[in-house]
Amino acid sequence: MISGQGGGATAPPARAQNAAAVPGLRRRSRLIDRASRHVLLAGAGINVVVVALVVIFLLSRAWPTISNIGLGHFFGSAKWAPDEGLGFGIGSFGALAPIFGSFAVVTLGLLIAVPFALAVAVFVTETNPIVGERFIRPAVEVFVGIPSVVYGYLGFIALLPLLHNFAPPGRQGSGILAAGIVLAIMVIPTIATISADGLLSVPGALREGSAALGATQWQTIRRVLLPAARPSIVSGIVLGFARAMGEALAVALVIGDVNVIPNFAKEGLGALLEPFTTMTVTITDGVDKLAINPDGTAARYMLAVVLLVVTFLAIIMVRLVTRGRRGSRA
Amino acid sequence: MAASECGLRRVIRAARSERRRHGACMQLRILAVPALAGLALVACGSTDNNSTNSPSGGAATASASPTAAACATGTITASGSTALQPLVQKAAQLYQAKCTGATITVSGGGSSTGLSNVASGTSDIGNSDVPVSNAKAVDPTTVKDHQVAVVVFAVIVNPGAGVTNLTTQQIQDVFSGKVTNWKSVGGKDVPVTLIERKPGSGTRLSFDKDMMGGTAEAANPASTQDSTQLVLTGVGGASAPGGVSYVAAGSADSTVVKVSIDGVSATGDAVKAGTYKLFSHEHMYTKTAASPLADAFINYILSSEFQTTQVSTLGYLPVATTSEQSAADQ
Numbered sequence: 001m002i003s004g005q006g007g008g009a010t011a012p013p014a015r016a017q018n019a020a021a022v023p024g025l026r027r028r029s030r031l032i033d034r035a036s037r038h039v040l041l042a043g044a045g046i047n048v049v050v051v052a053l054v055v056i057f058l059l060s061r062a063w064p065t066i067s068n069i070g071l072g073h074f075f076g077s078a079k080w081a082p083d084e085g086l087g088f089g090i091g092s093f094g095a096l097a098p099i100f101g102s103f104a105v106v107t108l109g110l111l112i113a114v115p116f117a118l119a120v121a122v123f124v125t126e127t128n129p130i131v132g133e134r135f136i137r138p139a140v141e142v143f144v145g146i147p148s149v150v151y152g153y154l155g156f157i158a159l160l161p162l163l164h165n166f167a168p169p170g171r172q173g174s175g176i177l178a179a180g181i182v183l184a185i186m187v188i189p190t191i192a193t194i195s196a197d198g199l200l201s202v203p204g205a206l207r208e209g210s211a212a213l214g215a216t217q218w219q220t221i222r223r224v225l226l227p228a229a230r231p232s233i234v235s236g237i238v239l240g241f242a243r244a245m246g247e248a249l250a251v252a253l254v255i256g257d258v259n260v261i262p263n264f265a266k267e268g269l270g271a272l273l274e275p276f277t278t279m280t281v282t283i284t285d286g287v288d289k290l291a292i293n294p295d296g297t298a299a300r301y302m303l304a305v306v307l308l309v310v311t312f313l314a315i316i317m318v319r320l321v322t323r324g325r326r327g328s329r330a
Numbered sequence: 331m332a333a334s335e336c337g338l339r340r341v342i343r344a345a346r347s348e349r350r351r352h353g354a355c356m357q358l359r360i361l362a363v364p365a366l367a368g369l370a371l372v373a374c375g376s377t378d379n380n381s382t383n384s385p386s387g388g389a390a391t392a393s394a395s396p397t398a399a400a401c402a403t404g405t406i407t408a409s410g411s412t413a414l415q416p417l418v419q420k421a422a423q424l425y426q427a428k429c430t431g432a433t434i435t436v437s438g439g440g441s442s443t444g445l446s447n448v449a450s451g452t453s454d455i456g457n458s459d460v461p462v463s464n465a466k467a468v469d470p471t472t473v474k475d476h477q478v479a480v481v482v483f484a485v486i487v488n489p490g491a492g493v494t495n496l497t498t499q500q501i502q503d504v505f506s507g508k509v510t511n512w513k514s515v516g517g518k519d520v521p522v523t524l525i526e527r528k529p530g531s532g533t534r535l536s537f538d539k540d541m542m543g544g545t546a547e548a549a550n551p552a553s554t555q556d557s558t559q560l561v562l563t564g565v566g567g568a569s570a571p572g573g574v575s576y577v578a579a580g581s582a583d584s585t586v587v588k589v590s591i592d593g594v595s596a597t598g599d600a601v602k603a604g605t606y607k608l609f610s611h612e613h614m615y616t617k618t619a620a621s622p623l624a625d626a627f628i629n630y631i632l633s634s635e636f637q638t639t640q641v642s643t644l645g646y647l648p649v650a651t652t653s654e655q656s657a658a659d660q
Binding site for chain 1: 528549553567570
């Protein structure tokens with residue numbers, strides 16, 4: 001507010017002139033201020049509404065799974081043949097294989113990705129920041145932008161012939177291992193960039209304190225920095241998990257898409273090279289049958305609901321971990 | 331303070347006059363938009379009037395190419411089989427070039443989608459690889475079948491398998507999983523890598539009916555694919571030296587070997603002579619009372635001009651090749 005705080009002899013006339021101009025300005029700017037707040041609230045609210053509508057839509061379309069097919073059959077049986085006869089109620093809708101496949105592939109992918117991603121993050125921030133920030137980090141960030149189908153196709157062309165040599169006879173090399181490797185390559189940039197940001201935001205006082213106590217660089221990294229950056233690392237891992245869970249095309253090209261659970265008991269680790277399927281691949285398979293197979297469509301929507309619930313749980317877990325950490329430090 | 335009040339007044343005055351100037355320009359600009367829109371509507375309206383005033387042509391005779399009198403007008407949509415889509419799109423392009431009053435939109439979505447769309451009225455024409463009897467949700471009495479082309483399938487193998495001819499029984503044994511090494515059927519000592527089509531695929535349905543004769547395809551193949559290109563890369567690639575699958579004969583390239591069945595190779599003459607059984611017809615379905623443009627368009631596809639010049643370049647055989655119905659067409 002521009003009210004004159006004393007001044008010279010010129011102050012009263014100027015203030016009188018201003019008194020005419022300023023109330024109008026004040027009213028207008030207050031209105032604009034209120035209006036902008038409402039507009040921004042509306043914009044943010046639309047996001048929430050859209051997400052809520054998506055959830056409601058999925059649940060309503062997946063409802064026949066509960067009423068016609070039964071959740072026990074859906075989660076308990078591994079026999080998935082929804083398009084038998086392209087008709088009603090003839091097929092089987094046991095979704096155990098896709099659900100198990102998704103978790104298996106993502107777990108293997110994260111197991112491979114996390115060590116490499118952390119190595120990249122630590123190198124870029126601690127070991128050699130000059131080379132790291134100028135070369136490694138831009139390279140890693142370029143990887144984030146590559147479309148997933150490119151990874152899938154490269155896996156199909158280059159990775160499968162390699163794995164084929166280790167696969168049982170008559171197998172192409174596609175399976176959980178191939179999909180896990182492809183997902184790991186896709187997810188490393190995500191985890192690495194978020195972890196690097198977390199490591200950078202650790203206060204310098206911690207580093208200096210650790211050096212003052214006589215710790216070597218590796219001891220500092222291992223015992224001070226990584227635990228301090230744990231919220232960022234965990235959130236990076238969970239974001240990578242969510243991305244890997246939702247990946248359809250890259251996985252579809254290298255997993256073989258056969259709805260039979262590999263027999264780990266019989267084949268041991270060789271079962272990683274048996275063709276398998278995931279929830280995302282099973283959903284995309286049936287896209288052209290939507291019009292004609294209501295039960296199969298409902299079962300696929302149910303798979304989408306399962307994916308949604310898993311991702312929500314992962315994100316809630318991130319919020320709990322980061323909030324807990326921040327709270328305890330404060 | 332006086333200085334700042336002076337400055338503020340100057341700013342407000344400048345802003346007000348800016349707005350006034352800007353406002354005048356804005357008003358002129360705002361007037362221009364409806365004026366242009368009005369002109370555009372008037373122009374469009376006149377061409378619309380012209381097209382609806384011209385007499386719509388009735389169904390042309392089957393063998394004549396569309397002359398100006400036989401051109402129908404209006405807008406239709408065709409959807410369904412992605413295998414037939416290139417042929418229908420080419421026909422639509424040529425037809426619209428000759429008959430400017432016609433608008434034909436072609437999309438994919440799969441045979442089941444096409445059948446259900448034509449039954450519900452969403453599309454005027456439903457393209458399908460399989461006859462309507464396979465879609466239990468569609469009443470066959472409400473739609474009319476037009477067979478527009480013959481598609482010949484071939485069993486393809488990797489050159490490393492060492493086979494060029496198989497009997498029907500051997501093909502059934504390979505695809506049902508009974509034969510696991512090519513040496514059992516006269517090939518090299520290479521394990522069989524079975525690549526199937528996804529369940530519900532029109533190609534798989536045709537192959538099962540034409541060749542498998544009641545025996546089911548193996549439940550545990552090396553992988554399932556639906557895209558022809560991926561099937562070819564999979565069978566011919568380094569990850570499957572014993573790869574085997576089936577594709578439309580026109581799509582097979584030089585990386586794979588087309589197997590002759592019972593000594594007969596996949597040619598149009600063999601289909602005509604009745605010695606090669608692995609073929610089916612491509613269907614375009616309309617409602618029993620179809621729109622004149624849909625009838626005229628299908629008659630154009632069936633005309634000798636289109637059948638002799640375009641159909642074979644797109645990888646199909648003219649419908650006149652054979653009047654016999656294959657097992658898949660029943």
